[in-house]
Amino acid sequence: MTKIKKTAQIIAYESIRESIINGEFAGGGMKLVEEKLAIKIGVSRTPIRDAIRRLEQEGFINNKKVIKPTETDLRNQFEMRMLIESYAASKAASYMIDDDIAKLKNAIHIARISEDNGEVIKQNKEFHDLIVLESRNPIMIETVNRMQSIIYLFSRAVVLHKRPGLIDEHEEILKAIIERDPEMTSQKMKEHLHSDLEFTLRIIK
Amino acid sequence: MTKIKKTAQIIAYESIRESIINGEFAGGGMKLVEEKLAIKIGVSRTPIRDAIRRLEQEGFINNKKVIKPTETDLRNQFEMRMLIESYAASKAASYMIDDDIAKLKNAIHIARISEDNGEVIKQNKEFHDLIVLESRNPIMIETVNRMQSIIYLFSRAVVLHKRPGLIDEHEEILKAIIERDPEMTSQKMKEHLHSDLEFTLRIIK
DNA sequence: TTATAATATTTTGTATACAATTTTATAAAA
DNA sequence: TTTTATAAAATTGTATACAAAATATTATAA
Numbered sequence: 170m171t172k173i174k175k176t177a178q179i180i181a182y183e184s185i186r187e188s189i190i191n192g193e194f195a196g197g198g199m200k201l202v203e204e205k206l207a208i209k210i211g212v213s214r215t216p217i218r219d220a221i222r223r224l225e226q227e228g229f230i231n232n233k234k235v236i237k238p239t240e241t242d243l244r245n246q247f248e249m250r251m252l253i254e255s256y257a258a259s260k261a262a263s264y265m266i267d268d269d270i271a272k273l274k275n276a277i278h279i280a281r282i283s284e285d286n287g288e289v290i291k292q293n294k295e296f297h298d299l300i301v302l303e304s305r306n307p308i309m310i311e312t313v314n315r316m317q318s319i320i321y322l323f324s325r326a327v328v329l330h331k332r333p334g335l336i337d338e339h340e341e342i343l344k345a346i347i348e349r350d351p352e353m354t355s356q357k358m359k360e361h362l363h364s365d366l367e368f369t370l371r372i373i374k
Numbered sequence: 375m376t377k378i379k380k381t382a383q384i385i386a387y388e389s390i391r392e393s394i395i396n397g398e399f400a401g402g403g404m405k406l407v408e409e410k411l412a413i414k415i416g417v418s419r420t421p422i423r424d425a426i427r428r429l430e431q432e433g434f435i436n437n438k439k440v441i442k443p444t445e446t447d448l449r450n451q452f453e454m455r456m457l458i459e460s461y462a463a464s465k466a467a468s469y470m471i472d473d474d475i476a477k478l479k480n481a482i483h484i485a486r487i488s489e490d491n492g493e494v495i496k497q498n499k500e501f502h503d504l505i506v507l508e509s510r511n512p513i514m515i516e517t518v519n520r521m522q523s524i525i526y527l528f529s530r531a532v533v534l535h536k537r538p539g540l541i542d543e544h545e546e547i548l549k550a551i552i553e554r555d556p557e558m559t560s561q562k563m564k565e566h567l568h569s570d571l572e573f574t575l576r577i578i579k
Numbered sequence: 580t581t582a583t584a585a586t587a588t589t590t591t592g593t594a595t596a597c598a599a600t601t602t603t604a605t606a607a608a609a
Numbered sequence: 610t611t612t613t614a615t616a617a618a619a620t621t622g623t624a625t626a627c628a629a630a631a632t633a634t635t636a637t638a639a
Contacts (some may be wrong), residue, residue, distance in 0.1 A: 177623065202590065213624040214591090219427065226431040233591090249513045251463055308454045312517065382593065407620070418594040423621090438621090 177200065177216035184210050186229070190322055191257035201233050203272050220315045228319055238323050240370060245315045247366040251359050255311050258358040259340065259351035265303055270346060272299055277339050286331050296339050300358070324369045332368050382421035383464040390425050391434070395527055399440045406438050423563050433524055443528050451521045452571040456564050458518050459502065463547065463563040464556035470508055475551060477504055481542050491536050501544050505563070529574045532539060537573050 185206060188194060194201065201221060203214045210217070224230045238246075273296060280292035294317070301313050321328075338361040345354035390411060393399060399406065406426060408419045415422070443451075447460045478501060485497035500524070507519045526533075543566040550559035 200590095204590075211639055215625090218424075218591090219622095222424065222427055223431070226428070245511045245513050246513055249517075252457060254513075256457055286406050306450045306453055309457075309519075312454075316513075405620095409620075419621090420593050420595090424592095 171302055177212040180217045181206070181210055181212055181216045181220035182223055185217075186222060187228055189235055190325075192325065198237065201235070220280070228315060229322070231280075235341065236323075238319070240374070243320065243323075243370065244366065245354055246263060246320050247362060250313055250316050251362045253304065253363060255299060255355040255358045257301045257309065258346075260305070260357040261300050261303040262346045262349055262354035263353040265346060269299060269303075270343070272345050273339075273346070277336060277343060280336050280339070286328070289331065289335070293335065293339075298360045300342075301325070320369070327369050327372050330372060334364065338364065375465050382417040383424045386411070386415055386417055386421045386425035387428055387432075390422075390429060394429070394434055394440055395530075396525060397530065403439060403442060406435065406440070406471060407465035416462060428518070434527070441528075443524070445579070448525065448528075448575065449571065451525050452567060455518055455521050455525075456567045458509065458514045459506060460560040460563045462506045462514065463551075464560040465510070466508040466552055467551045467575050474504060475548070478544075478548050479569060482518040482541060482548060485544070491533065494536065495533055498540065498544075505547075524526070525574070529578055532574050532577050537570070539569065543569065 185201070185248050203217050203221070207214045207217050219234070229236060256317060276292045276296045276299070280289045280296075283289060283292075297313075297317075301310055304310065338357070340359045342354060342361060390406070403533060408422050408426070412419045412422050419568060426438070436443060481497045481501045481504070485494045487500075488497075493510070502518075502522070506515055509515065547559060547566060549563045552564050
């Protein structure tokens with residue numbers, strides 16, 4: 170068991186992050202005031218500042234304000250994901266071992282049988298994570314994670330809707346991996362993310 | 375003219391970054407102690423901490439120590455660059471306007487006629503930056519910049535050596551762009567960065 | 580009224596003190 | 610000697626006070 174000591178910094182970071190995700194700062198725009206947060210969270214300004222700095226670096230905050238990405242921003246995030254994930258997908262087609270392929274199958278299966286959309290979203294993330302891992306490149310993994318959280322964060326509306334075709338597309342990607350066809354896998358991944366982007370834009374616009 | 379007010383934070387950041395680049399912290403390993411830096415730079419610990427946090431996020435520092443990347447780290451950085459820059463290169467082949475192509479030519483020209491290797495390095499960066507800009511994606515641009523600085527930083531030895539073929543390879547990339555051949559441009563860029571990596575590893579190992 | 584200047588208020592930046600923790604040095608036991 | 614325990618020192622984390630800057634408010638002139 171790993172002992173995690175919750176320093177004031179970590180408490181502040183998690184609390185503020187949570188608040189952002191729950192949309193408590195009025196959908197962007199609203200300014201984060203250090204002292205108000207300090208009082209609310211019950212620590213001094215120092216760890217609050219650390220937390221804000223970190224969230225700033227992670228791309229959630231800009232100029233003390235929660236960012237509200239434009240359509241262009243979203244497109245850029247997705248473009249970055251498409252590049253990395255299609256690359257990882259072709260690696261997966263070449264090298265992914267059976268155990269991990271089984272995990273992909275499982276993620277698809279759970280998503281199929283589950284009623285609730287939250288579970289579908291979760292398995293979608295699992296599916297993508299498994300593939301990105303095949304890049305075996307921590308920088309790429311980290312980058313995709315950043316993109317994912319920001320995309321997720323600012324398209325919470327999307328979470329409420331079931332995207333048509335999502336699971337079928339996963340199935341196609343899986344099929345291409347099983348056939349050990351890197352080109353096809355990469356292509357299917359690109360198309361899949363492209364549909365995701367279009368769906369997201371359609372909903373939040 | 376843009377007025378920049380140098381806050382203590384900025385002074386601290388620049389000073390520490392400079393020290394890292396100049397290898398003043400004994401090639402990695404050495405621990406950065408807040409108070410010592412504070413005294414040296416002449417500000418309090420607060421802005422020092424901010425600066426360290428920032429440099430940590432940018433990947434120069436880890437656990438209060440200047441990072442010393444392993445060969446694997448370098449390979450990962452280059453892999454990320456290859457992915458983005460080859461993508462940008464194909465965009466350049468498709469869309470780069472003549473004015474910018476002229477700038478590429480110019481960068482090659484200056485590098486060719488210059489005696490001093492520092493200038494060659496500078497024009498090399500200029501050449502790559504011009505191409506990466508063609509991605510028109512700030513996230514990609516930012517990512518490559520991060521990779522570049524860290525690669526540069528930790529291969530200072532490389533700067534002292536003239537890499538054979540570097541300018542010729544630029545010429546080949548330029549040629550492919552002029553011929554409006556995205557596939558070829560992308561390929562040449564990959565090969566070019568691959569040679570860079572091999573050369574870098576050869577020297578610092 | 581609108582625009583401008585003066586003033587008050589809020590918010591952030593910085594220094595500093597002290598507490599908590601980590602690291603290092605020292606002494607005792609194997 | 611090496612290992613382990615204990616004490617000392619160094620370092621980081623946190624709170625807080627005050628100064629500097631940014632922002633909002635009010636008063637005054639056009």
